[in-house]
Amino acid sequence: MSYFKVIAAIVKKDILMEVRTKQVINAALVFAVLFVVVFSFTMEIGSNMEQKLSGGIFWVSVAFAGILSFNKTIGSETDNGSFEALMLAPVDKSAVFFGKVISNMLFLFLVEVILIPLFLVFYNVNIIGHPLMAVVIILSTYAYSLIGTLFSIISVRTSSKEIMMPVLFLPFMVPVIIAAVLATNVFILGGQIQFSYNWIKLTAVFDIIFTAIIYGIFSLIIED
Amino acid sequence: MNVVLLRKLDKIFSILLFFIIPLGLYFAFIYAPVEKTMGLIQKIFYFHVSSAWVGFFAFFITFLFSILYLVTKKVEYDDLASASAETGLLFCTIVIVTGPLWARPTWGVYWTWDARLTSTLILWFIYVGYIMLRQFMEENQKRAQFSALLGIIGFINVPIVFLSIQWWENTIHPNVVQKGGGGMHEDMFTAMLMCLFMFTVIYIGLVIRKLRIINIERQINYLELE
Amino acid sequence: MENNSLQQTPLISLKQAVKRYGYMQALKKVDLDIYSGTSVTIFGPNGAGKSTLLKVLSMQCRLSSGELLYNGTPYKKISDDFRHKFGVISHQLYLYSSLSAFENLKFYGSLYGISNPEKKGEELLKQLDLYKRKDDLLRTFSRGMLQRVSIARALIHNPEIIFLDEPYTGLDSLAAQKLSTIIKQQIEENKTVIMVTHDIETGFFQADNLLIMDKGKIVYNRQKSSINIDDFRKEYMSVLGVEAAV
Numbered sequence: 001m002s003y004f005k006v007i008a009a010i011v012k013k014d015i016l017m018e019v020r021t022k023q024v025i026n027a028a029l030v031f032a033v034l035f036v037v038v039f040s041f042t043m044e045i046g047s048n049m050e051q052k053l054s055g056g057i058f059w060v061s062v063a064f065a066g067i068l069s070f071n072k073t074i075g076s077e078t079d080n081g082s083f084e085a086l087m088l089a090p091v092d093k094s095a096v097f098f099g100k101v102i103s104n105m106l107f108l109f110l111v112e113v114i115l116i117p118l119f120l121v122f123y124n125v126n127i128i129g130h131p132l133m134a135v136v137i138i139l140s141t142y143a144y145s146l147i148g149t150l151f152s153i154i155s156v157r158t159s160s161k162e163i164m165m166p167v168l169f170l171p172f173m174v175p176v177i178i179a180a181v182l183a184t185n186v187f188i189l190g191g192q193i194q195f196s197y198n199w200i201k202l203t204a205v206f207d208i209i210f211t212a213i214i215y216g217i218f219s220l221i222i223e224d
Numbered sequence: 225m226n227v228v229l230l231r232k233l234d235k236i237f238s239i240l241l242f243f244i245i246p247l248g249l250y251f252a253f254i255y256a257p258v259e260k261t262m263g264l265i266q267k268i269f270y271f272h273v274s275s276a277w278v279g280f281f282a283f284f285i286t287f288l289f290s291i292l293y294l295v296t297k298k299v300e301y302d303d304l305a306s307a308s309a310e311t312g313l314l315f316c317t318i319v320i321v322t323g324p325l326w327a328r329p330t331w332g333v334y335w336t337w338d339a340r341l342t343s344t345l346i347l348w349f350i351y352v353g354y355i356m357l358r359q360f361m362e363e364n365q366k367r368a369q370f371s372a373l374l375g376i377i378g379f380i381n382v383p384i385v386f387l388s389i390q391w392w393e394n395t396i397h398p399n400v401v402q403k404g405g406g407g408m409h410e411d412m413f414t415a416m417l418m419c420l421f422m423f424t425v426i427y428i429g430l431v432i433r434k435l436r437i438i439n440i441e442r443q444i445n446y447l448e449l450e
Numbered sequence: 451m452e453n454n455s456l457q458q459t460p461l462i463s464l465k466q467a468v469k470r471y472g473y474m475q476a477l478k479k480v481d482l483d484i485y486s487g488t489s490v491t492i493f494g495p496n497g498a499g500k501s502t503l504l505k506v507l508s509m510q511c512r513l514s515s516g517e518l519l520y521n522g523t524p525y526k527k528i529s530d531d532f533r534h535k536f537g538v539i540s541h542q543l544y545l546y547s548s549l550s551a552f553e554n555l556k557f558y559g560s561l562y563g564i565s566n567p568e569k570k571g572e573e574l575l576k577q578l579d580l581y582k583r584k585d586d587l588l589r590t591f592s593r594g595m596l597q598r599v600s601i602a603r604a605l606i607h608n609p610e611i612i613f614l615d616e617p618y619t620g621l622d623s624l625a626a627q628k629l630s631t632i633i634k635q636q637i638e639e640n641k642t643v644i645m646v647t648h649d650i651e652t653g654f655f656q657a658d659n660l661l662i663m664d665k666g667k668i669v670y671n672r673q674k675s676s677i678n679i680d681d682f683r684k685e686y687m688s689v690l691g692v693e694a695a696v
Contacts, residue, residue, distance in 0.1 A: 005560075005563075006561065009557065009560045009561055013546070013549070013553075013557045016549065016553065017546060017548045017549060020548045020549075020587070021548045076546065076548070079547065080542065080543040080544060080545050080546070080547065081542035081543065081544050082543075082544045082545065082546060084510070084542065084544065085538070085544035085558070085603075086561070087510070088508070088509075088510060088533060088536065088538055089533065089558070089561040089562060090530050090531050090532070090533040090534040090561075090562060090563075091530060091561055092530055150373075154357065154370045154373070154374075155357075157361065157366060157370075158357060158360035158361050159360045159361070160360055163356075163360075164353075164356065164357060164360055167349075167352070167353045167356055168353040168357070168374070170349075171346050171349035171350045171353065172350060172353075172377075172378070172381060174346050174385055174388065174389070175381070175384045175385050175387070175388035175389075178388045178389065178391075178392045179388055182391075182392060182395055195395075198391060199391075202384070202387065202388055202391075205384070206384055209380065209384075210377065210380075213376070213377060213380065214377075217294060217373065217376070220294045220369065221294065221369040221370060221372065221373045222369075223369075223511065223512055224365060224366070224505065224510060224511030224512065297512075297514070299470075364471050365470075365471060446474075449474060
């Protein structure tokens, strides 16, 4: 069976399950929206701080929503041991992994799509003010999902996954968070667009390097 | 690794350190001249920089042996990778503690979000994750494989973290405090090298000690199981 | 059949197989040949290494040292496609509770790349008395029904080698009966069946070869044709010593 068909089968299954239960979206979305609302209390009204802070609030809330949703999606694989059955199937193990990455990425996109109008309503900030922002969102969300899926597979096997997941995930994602926030700020604050190029490149390099490494060694770290 | 050999090595390094540590301290505090503007506080520099170098070296060793472990699946390589990571974390902690101690009298603040110091802090968190993972899992092949993965991608992430923080620093604080340095007195340079040597030997000694502990723990577990 | 099998290459062959978990040795230099079309049952107390042996044979975990050969080819040279031949039934369900029985089967069918997962799925569900509830979500199913779906899942791609890890644990009588019918049927179709159990009754009747494992070693290996169940029970106890009898 071809590599991409395996990915497609996993994604299709995950979407079907999510449509049924809505557990990932519910958990992640409620959290992200709460984050955005509660954060507004830290800002002085009418001080224009919203403009400067929105990029940061957006990407940090997506990061935390991600931590929740990655743990949920991996939970559906480990509840009845189905992850083992996937590893037993006559398919490339890393294809199963990238299938989960794509599923997680789609769920995070959904969270982002709902958060963006919220920023417009609450903070009067248009996150997606420039077409290049789409590139930032795609590259950064992929980075979140790639590393998040990997670390969720690891932390689900530890005795306390709720602690392990953020401890592994957040420091590792520092470059991506910095890049995403500062690139977003360029667009929100109306700086010169070329200031965002370096950040986009940095995220792209991050994506390429870690996709290649994980593709190369996934089967080595997952086998018993 | 051989338990008897480890015990011998441990003893040799203990004796070596008995002589090398006073020697290093002599070079740092007596041999090297007192810096004119910063005064005595500058002495911390020898230990700060040496720990940084040895810390990075330790994580490089972890990276190397993590790869070797994944290729060969030999438990010894996992032991070495983890012993080195734990020791590296210790030196990383020294860097983070001595940094502010130096910064306060010199620059007037404890913490500066300087790229090197901040990257070291992030690095510290990444390897804290590595150590926590090992504590939250039972000793088995999975744990070794997962730690090896972290040892590899954590190290590869270092330059990316550093680059991103440096660019961030330039964006947020365009006027960075001018860092000290410039021309170093020749004797200071000698003292620096001596301290680096001392810290490297301490690192090797600690890794050997840790390997010994791992082996003893394994023996105890085995005896309990029998 | 035994005479034939002596000449042909074994389907699965273990040579000096060692599996270490940390400081513990789960398999200690195990040698074993399994021929195509035979039914092998591996008995033994808890912690004897039975499940590890089954995992090694089904390529779920790698050996620490020693060799594993399929039709004479080392397993490291065997492609992912070869796992097509494996079907695993264990006390783990390997199912998704928010999908229906039919959707579970279709998903696994598609992973195994079978041509007509719908038809095969329906066929199996009928055989297992689940057809009426094929579109219900699994979270509404009883344990026994879930076990039956799990059996269907393991057989959806028509595997040639069936691995059973304590399959009767926790089954209700209907599921147990269905399972034994299906195992018999698979044996009749000349499939290779490898089962791990500590229950002598269920393991004995279907087996051609009887194995006993203890402390990571195979301590007993003989053809069933030469022994009846009472004698085997006595031998099981004498091989394992007093603890097994208690």
